[in-house]
Amino acid sequence: MNAAAQLKSDTQDIVVEEVFPHAPEKIWKVLTSGELMGRWIMAPTGFEPVEGKHFTMKTTAAGAWDGTIRCQVLEVKPNERFVYAWKGGHEGNVGYGAPLDTVVTWTLSRVGNGTRLRLVHSGFVLPKNETAFRGMSDGWKKVVRNIDGIAGEQEH
């Protein structure tokens, strides 16, 4: 098993996918312009849509974590694919604000009347194998079902 496959099997992804009535070029601009990012994600510092570029974003602080999200542009394929690393958190935190070493991948594909936009936020360490959830209480299964619903499409 190679390193990528190993990583994949150890983590869970959040997937959100929607069709927007706008051309890929328009959506690309909103995804990759620092000024526009500030109007729907968070205003980035030091951002440029250039592979290798580091930038930060600031969110709500938690405990010893000041809320800084450290990002790095990993892939730029205009109007098609935009990938960046998303790291943050602090070891002292539980739940929100806990250490995070993840990757955000945006994929755009042209559809009849617009663009299908797919977000994959990957790298959440969770036991992937569903057998890990087998035999657990009904309450727990319900929680997992809710998460599946929120996360949308799961890849197995």
Next chain:
Amino acid sequence: MIEAASINAVMRTLADPTRRAVFERIVSSDEITVIELTRGSGVTQGAISQHLKSLKQAGLVAERAQGRNVFYRAEPEGLAPLVDWMSHYAVFWRERFADLRNLLKEIDP
């Protein structure tokens, strides 16, 4: 409030493939002993005991002594911190998509 320090312990504990395999075997049985866990695992009983110790410390596994045997079972609550943490981001991105939709409507009517 979720028990302190548990998220790190849970992540570190499950990052080890052997330990994760042990945990999944415990989950798939109602209760299981060290001897049963060792059988067919390819590692020593001592190694399994060490993994069980880590799993217990992370709150993923509980034990019950009966006579000379100790039975291990999975503790579903142990995984809760990870789910809370992940669901925060699931909600976050849903909201960002809504904001993105509004912004696009505004700049590309």
